[in-house]
Amino acid sequence: MEPSSADRRRVVVIGGGVAGALIAKSLQFDAHVFLIDPKEYFEIPWASLRAMVEPLMAERSVINHKDYLTNGHIITSRAIKITETEVLTEEGRLIAYDYLVVATGHDDSVPKTRMERLRQYYAENNKIKAAKSILIIGGGPTGVELAGEVATDFPNKKVTLVHSGSRLLQFIGPKASSKTLEWLASKKVEVILDESINLNSVSDGNKVYRLSSGKTVTADCHFLCTGKPTGSSWLKETILKDSLDANGRLMVDENLRVKGWRNIFAIGDITDISEIKQGYLGQKHALVAAKNLKLLMSEGKERKMATYKPGSITAIVSLGRKEAVAQFPLTTVIGRAPGMIKSSDLFVGKTRKKMDLRPDLERN
Ligand SMILES: Cc1cc2nc3c(=O)[nH]c(=O)nc-3n(C[C@H](O)[C@H](O)[C@H](O)COP(=O)(O)OP(=O)(O)OC[C@H]3O[C@@H](n4cnc5c(N)ncnc54)[C@H](O)[C@@H]3O)c2cc1C
Numbered sequence: 001m002e003p004s005s006a007d008r009r010r011v012v013v014i015g016g017g018v019a020g021a022l023i024a025k026s027l028q029f030d031a032h033v034f035l036i037d038p039k040e041y042f043e044i045p046w047a048s049l050r051a052m053v054e055p056l057m058a059e060r061s062v063i064n065h066k067d068y069l070t071n072g073h074i075i076t077s078r079a080i081k082i083t084e085t086e087v088l089t090e091e092g093r094l095i096a097y098d099y100l101v102v103a104t105g106h107d108d109s110v111p112k113t114r115m116e117r118l119r120q121y122y123a124e125n126n127k128i129k130a131a132k133s134i135l136i137i138g139g140g141p142t143g144v145e146l147a148g149e150v151a152t153d154f155p156n157k158k159v160t161l162v163h164s165g166s167r168l169l170q171f172i173g174p175k176a177s178s179k180t181l182e183w184l185a186s187k188k189v190e191v192i193l194d195e196s197i198n199l200n201s202v203s204d205g206n207k208v209y210r211l212s213s214g215k216t217v218t219a220d221c222h223f224l225c226t227g228k229p230t231g232s233s234w235l236k237e238t239i240l241k242d243s244l245d246a247n248g249r250l251m252v253d254e255n256l257r258v259k260g261w262r263n264i265f266a267i268g269d270i271t272d273i274s275e276i277k278q279g280y281l282g283q284k285h286a287l288v289a290a291k292n293l294k295l296l297m298s299e300g301k302e303r304k305m306a307t308y309k310p311g312s313i314t315a316i317v318s319l320g321r322k323e324a325v326a327q328f329p330l331t332t333v334i335g336r337a338p339g340m341i342k343s344s345d346l347f348v349g350k351t352r353k354k355m356d357l358r359p360d361l362e363r364n
Helices: 020-028 046-053 056-062 112-130 141-153 174-185 232-238 278-296 337-340 348-354
Strands: 009-016 034-037 039-045 062-063 071-076 079-080 084-090 094-096 099-102 134-135 156-164 190-192 205-211 216-217 221-224 264-266 315-319 323-328 332-336
Touching: 009 020, 020 034, 020 112, 020 278, 039 046, 039 112, 046 056, 046 112, 046 141, 046 315, 056 062, 056 112, 056 348, 062 112, 079 232, 099 278, 112 221, 134 141, 134 174, 134 216, 141 156, 141 174, 141 315, 156 216, 174 315, 174 323, 264 278, 315 337, 323 337, 332 337
Parallel strands: 009 034, 009 099, 034 071, 099 264, 134 156, 134 221, 156 190
Antiparallel strands: 039 062, 079 084, 084 094, 205 216, 315 323, 323 332
């Protein structure tokens, strides 16, 4: 039985990304849920590169928080401080909590409204369509997936990818890196490793980009895909400052509570859990933490809380619409077989269903 409104506790979730959005949705009928996020929408991050070549994808992958959080409070702001009882937002609002969930995975400056975000995708798409040559800066998943999308949809454009590391996709194993390098070469993408670009000297329309070695790359435009910082710098000014590890991640116990705190949980990429940082694992954290919060809110025994076991090393990086490179626990494969798992719909329908939304927009 759901608790009556007067009996419900206040759960504040900071961060409306993959993990935060799911836990907010999961608890909305068990607690007074307050979701604090600087933007009005949740975005499926792994669809963002397809959205740049096919902006219609963003119509499905950029979802207003109010569409799935029908019984919660949405606070469009950035959290800047946490005390033992309240969260302070950038606008100066104080939001009281009984339980707190920190899910600020990565910080990014993206537009506040869904409409502005969609317009941004159309603008990026126009930029790609107008260019004959494109420079991609960064060889992590974002840069590689963008190169794959452009090379697949626009095979006549000259694509150059510059990466400061010695191999692509450093978040997974070297086998995946070398297979990806070969795949990109087969699509005529020029990959330049161990080189960086002084970003202060570049702007779109520059045409000539100077690399650290003095070499130059000519391109009509560029896309910066160097990864987003962990969303934890602000936590250094809060009661959680001593719960951060050396990498700026929140240390959690097996129940996903922040070490040293009984009513504060952390989930998603912001945690120090020793596993590959992936959204599907953040979703698992969200479900374990939601279960534990429901137990605590119904006065259940702490020892009955669910525990989280770190996930496997599986990761799939899409390479255009049909292919992908995948690292599984026992093998690494590239081509159409892993592509069948991810690359056609990029788990967008599946993720929408997890948020209790129809997989396709038309039928909403
Ligand atoms: C190109 C690419 C492809 C990927 N492909 C996959 C894939 O196929 N499968 C998969 O499982 N994972 C994939 N991932 C990884 C996945 O995107 C991340 O693991 C996931 O987004 C982490 O979720 P999160 O909720 O922890 O953080 P995020 O999704 O980063 O969300 C953090 C949220 O917190 C908000 N925030 C930050 N600071 C504050 C603050 N101070 N106050 C309030 N809100 C704040 C942000 O605005 C954001 O909404 C991919 C990543 C990339 C880059």
